[in-house]
Amino acid sequence: MRHMAIRLENVGIAVRDLEAAISFFTDLGLTVIGRDTVSGEWTDTAVGLDGNHARIAMLQTPDGRGRLELFEYIHPEAIETEPTLPNEIGMHRVAFAVDDIDVALAAAAKHGCRPLRGVANYRDIYKLTYLRGPSGILVMLAEELKKG
Structure with missing residues (x-):
């Protein structure tokens, strides 16, 4: 094929x-x-x-x-919807790899956007978080800790 x-x-x-x-x-x-x-x-x-x-x-x-x-x-007029939850089926987030998650979070905070719960550490490989961006968009930020 x-x-x-x-x-x-x-x-x-x-x-x-x-x-x-x-x-x-x-x-x-x-x-x-x-x-x-x-x-x-x-x-x-x-x-x-x-x-x-x-x-x-x-x-x-x-x-x-x-x-x-x-x-x-x-x-046509935009239709307001409830912000997507992380466990809902369908497209719902955009993810970015960042060099420094603290710098990225400071930039997001200028827009009133903060982590949903906090910044997680995934097996000392990534620090990552979800936050609500403009229009309720879920945005994931991830900083790689072990550069290989």
Whole structure:
């Protein structure tokens, strides 16, 4: 069986406030590499929503390998939902490896975002935590302790 080439392009996250989300993720170290406002038949078709109209921003990690596409809906109106719990089925968090978890947590705290419970130590390999980012997004931060 022949396999096609595949790679992860980005993770898309709908947010309540695009500028607040951009500020949070750029403070963590991502860079905005593009912004746009999209609408029209092509977006209706691609996304599957009539009248799809959104402001978007593409952000990238410093190594150039990870990307987030953040979007704020203009139309149809965004639907508020309860923040996802860690044990709910479906997509619900984005994870970042960081060089210094304390620096990352200080950046997150500037946005009122703190660990759900605390920072855990996984077998002296990682320090990691989950926190609520903008729009209730679950964000995992992990610092590798044993560099191999």
